[in-house]
Amino acid sequence: MQLDALYAAMKPKGLLPLWESLHALVLPEPRSPARPWRWSYEEVRDYLMRAGDIISAEQAERRVLIMENPGLPGLSAITPSLYAGLQLVLPGEVAPCHRHTQNALRFVMEGSGAFTALDGERAVMQPFDLVLTPGGQRHDHGNQTGQPMIWLDGLDIPIVRLFDASFAERLDVAAHPETVPPGDTLARYGHNMRPMRGRVADRRPAARPLFHYRYADWCPALEGMAASAEIDPHLGHALEFLNPADGGPILSTISAHVRLLPAGFETRSRQSTDGTVFVVVEGEATLLLGEQEMLLGPRDLAVVPSWVPHRFQARPQTILFGYSDKASQLKLDLYREYNH
Known part of the structure; x- marks a missing residue:
């Protein structure tokens, strides 16, 4: 009675008494409110194309369907720290130029030949290319082809929201003026080399120069490693995308990687603190999470929340793309994994 009055x-x-809530604030291990979930690419694509008949890219600014985790209603988040959505740019459209605090990656799901431009340099996009738009850099998207372009947007919107640090602005024209020919940055930084520092200032930010990681480059690298390397029992054959400036993650808050699982291969159970979004690039696999099973086909998406034990069973050879908040956790000394 006295405590109630106090x-x-x-x-x-x-003022609140910590002793009433300490057990919920300092957990013995992660207990994410996010739920493991699967999105059928074909189902999402159908809704996205229907939206394309109703609203233009100019009206929407970004015509995107958010993949909101059912365990995080109202937060526009796929994990507590990450956002995911599928964006559609139809033939002839331009998604207007803007910039914002949030870091973003684009993983191309469908279509060939459209572009993302970063500060006026176009990255011509092909299926399963990875294109970055680091925070603060102006970017626009355009589709001058005759087919729709669809890609996965992965952003750190919830992280920026946590810190109340969001800024955004639009350019006064739809598309940034072209500054260099397409592929200029790939030529400078895409071959494990970089321009020597001389009198001419480098055009790209020194800390994060490369923003286009092509499927035509990363897939042969992954398959080449798989041809001779010993396979990791928990990951399969896996390669992480790196920032060539420092060898670290591609973005300050987001890490990304690809995995190859040979036909019939089953990974051992693994859990980690970084909730991860997966895309099936090739093949078909079953994702097992305790008693729960998810069958994943080409271009399907799934999320594995923090610290949820999981394993993959590949049917034919399967290639996966994944991104997570591991970059953030490493900086904050939070990341942990456990391989069973």
């Missing part, structure tokens, strides 16, 4: 008196003063 609590009632303190509450209007913005």
Whole structure:
């Protein structure tokens, strides 16, 4: 009774007793509110194309369907720290130029020949290319082809929201003026080399120069490793995308990788603190999470929340793309994994 009276008196003063909530604030291990979930690419694509008949890219600014985790209603988040959505740009459209605090990656799901431009340099996009738009850099998207372009957007919107640090602005024209020919950055940084520092200032930011990781480059590298390397029992054959400036993650808050699972291969159970979004690039696999099973086909998407034990069973040879908040957790000394 005395405690109740004390609590009632303190509450209007913005005071709460820690001893009543310590167990929920400092957990013995992660217990994510996010739920493991699967999105059928064909189902999402159908809704996206229907939206394309109704609303233009100019009206929407970004015509995107958010993949909101059912365990995080109202937060526009796929994990507590990450956002995911599928974006559609139809033939002849331009998604207007803007910039914002949030870091973003684009993983191309369908279509060939459209572009993302970063500060006026176009990256011509092919299926399963990875294109970055680091925070603060102006970017626009355009489709001058005769077919729709669809890609996965992965952003750190919830992380920026946590810190109340969001800024955004639009350019006064739809598309940034072209500054260099397409592929200029790939020529400078895409071959494990970089321009020597001389009198001419480098055009790209020194800390994050490369923004286009082509499927035509990363897939042969992954298959080449798989041809001779010993396979990791928990990951399969796996390669992480790196920032060539420092060998670290591709973005300050987001890490990304690809995996190859040979036909019939089953990974051992693994859990990690970085909730991960997966895309099936090739093949078909079953994702097992305890008693729950998800069959994943080409271009399907799934999310594995933090610290949920999981394993993959490949049917034919399967290639997966994944991104997570591992980059953030490593900086904050939070990341942990456990291989069973």
